[in-house]
Amino acid sequence: MRYSLRLFITLLLVTLALPMGLSAQQKTYTVVIDAGHGGHDAGACAFGRKEKDINLAVALLTRKYIEQAHPEIKVYMTRSTDVFVGLQQRANFANKKKADLFISIHTNSASSAKASGTETYVLGLRRANDNLEVSKRENQVILLEKDYKETYEGFDPNSTESYIIFEFMQNVHLATSINVASEVQKSFVKLGRGNRSVRQGPFLVIRETAMPSILIELGFITNKAESDYLASERGRKELAQGIADGFSRYYEKYVRATSSQQRKQQKVTSDEESASQQSSATTSSEGEEYYRIQIASSRQPLETSDPYFRNAKDVQREQRGKLYLYTAEQCSTLSEARQAQQRLAKSYPDCYIVRYRKGVRDKEIY
Template identity: 45%
Template sequence: MMKSICRFCLYIFIVLFLFPFSAYTQASGKKFVVVIDAGHGGKDPGAIGRIIREKNINLGIALKLGALIRENHPDVKVVYTRDRDIFVELQQRANIANRVKADLFISIHTNSATNRSAYGTETYTLGLARTEENLRVAKRENSVILLEDDFSKRYEGFDPNSTESYIMFEFLQDKHLEQSINLASSIQRQFKNSAKRVDRGVRQAGFLVLRNTGMPSVLIEVGYISNRNEEAYLASEKGQLQMAKSIYNAFCDYKSDCDRKQGAVVSRNGAKEKTDSSLQSENRTIVVTKTNSEKSSASSGSEIVYKIQIMVSPKKYGEKNSCFKGLSPVSYYRENGLYKYTYGETTDRKKLLQELPRVRKLFKDAFIISFKDGVKVK
């Protein structure tokens, strides 16, 4: 099993370096590419309800979402992993996204539970399942690989029904975690405010389809097919359109944020506008920087202080946690609802530049950030 975990981690390393594209680093003039993945399909029905199968709900919402984007965003290329009722292997879904160098991957699914009263929406990003419920959802969605030929060899012995197989997700450092969580949070807000659905929150779990993609990615559970009322809603054209519009609104917010970072903003109807001069001149974000003992670590004077950012997480860790791999001192600051962990603190940038190669042996995506008067300078 440990050999399998090591092979998995090596594969992730290769994916992230062979496909180093991100919505935040689009090449000039390149169309923004979004891959929409309708879960299940063909011989894999997904969860089965009283009046509809999951695969049909997923496809209906996916096609409506893609149509909205194509109609209103001519600068966006929409790619479907499937646009009809066919079976597509999990690895192939990720391959499609990587092959077209997607900037965003959205996977649409429908939940199910033995408790028929369960209802509401959830959006997942890649990570280790911290609850039994999240693990249950991941196991159910990953079990589709059992329908694939030679799945054991293709997925390096991964057993979707074995809790032990999910240990590997503890060690994955998703370089797109912040973007993925931001999108997931926006989707959940839209479900609650626009579609008036119950918000069950943003969660993390070990989904194979997200593991192999090299861009910001989310997996959406649009509701519970096992709940009679929610199934009827999701089976209806009205319900599917409302869910698609909610995801579309979140996509627009995400895309606008990407464009703003490149000097332009895009409205919900896809029209590009020049960024306001006040936005162009805004080059810093005020954040609170703290050590793990809650003491401020911002400089007391007006000097610029440099640190090495090593990782981002939705969770707060103690400074002796093993996830820091022995680095000390480690501090953190909070931004956009995430804990961003840093190592070291000095006014001498050259000193950190000399230290950076050693840190990158432990955290390959580490980079130097700076603060002035408690403000992170961008």
């Protein structure tokens, strides 16, 4: 596929662009809630009901409950009325807001009237046919967008081949997304809703977001009992409260609880990096050159202790213009660097060698 390499490189850079949690650069935690479908895109329909209406009602209530529980958090909606918003526009909106979390709300459907239960997706591809079919159905909304072939670079939502690219994507936010999704599913279980678990799926709307993202399927509009529940005021309030409660548990456990620890570690990390840079400068001033492996870059700084770097040793961060560059494993010879590159390529496919002389980046070797 002609677009695969360019998409891979672009997405690798984009997904590294924002750090998770509370950072020095972004004091206010931000959530973007996405009500799926809208306007002339009704989504799934059954029993005289439209998915777009259910999604919007639950999304608006979810925003209300999160804001009530956490007034310090900013919550935005990709749409708050019955309007059509393209998948790329939704993702772009979240990226522009520099959101820490993206929650996309949908309603499921199936050919069988017996299908029931809630499920929450994170980005990825598992070769279960039902996961892929749900993804194809939700991605078909791009066919309603003008110039969708250009916007999504040839992506065909009905072609299984188009989903192969997801096999190669590196999503540094996967662990965080799974944590959020797991807490949301726990809420649904407490409500007595059928638990279809946390799953991975190749959804375009969360593929393009540069932050942890989840996609929720509230239930099956094609199941009469579940459709009645989804259409009821009680059902919508319970589901929205469940999403908000799940988010709150995640927020308290993984964001608030770790933010103070991260601040303490920042000074330690900064001191260690300074000492490492001084050591490198001393070595190079003696006339020696050395090599390191660049494994990532980002527009905002990531801590070298970030989980994304767990498969690399001696990770260092340096700033070059508006980009932050991350290198690992200092080597004294090019031969050693080649071996290190081969090892690291298993976890960081686009990594390459950087030569340093006199403590300064001198040459990039691919």
